[in-house]
Amino acid sequence: MDRFTLEAATKAPGGIQSLALIYALAPELFAVLSEDVKYAIRFHDGVYSHNKFELAGKETPLMIVFHAADMLSSRLNRLK
Numbered sequence: 001m002d003r004f005t006l007e008a009a010t011k012a013p014g015g016i017q018s019l020a021l022i023y024a025l026a027p028e029l030f031a032v033l034s035e036d037v038k039y040a041i042r043f044h045d046g047v048y049s050h051n052k053f054e055l056a057g058k059e060t061p062l063m064i065v066f067h068a069a070d071m072l073s074s075r076l077n078r079l080k
Contacts, residue, residue, distance in 0.1 A: 015042040040066040 018041050023030045033041075043059075044066040059067075 015044050018042075018044075036060055036062050039063065043067070044070045 019030070019038060022033070022041075040060065040062040043063055
C-alpha cells in the first residue's frame with residue numbers, strides 16, 4: 001500500500017484522506033490494520049465516486065459492509 005500523508009490527503013478521494021489521517025495521527029493503529037481493512041476504508045464509497053466500476057465483482061465482504069454503512073449514514077439526515 002502506498003505511503004499516506006496529510007498533504008496528499010488534501011488532493012485525494014475520501015478513502016485516501018481517511019487512510020492518510022490514520023497514518024498521520026495514529027501510525028501505531030495504521031500499522032496493525034490488515035490489508036482488507038485498508039482497502040475497505042480506501043474504497044468505502046464504492047461505485048459512487050471516481051472508482052466508477054473498477055471494483056465491480058471484486059469487492060470483499062468487508063468492502064460491501066463499509067460501503068453500505070457509508071451510504072446509510074449519508075442518508076440518515078434526510079430521514080429526520
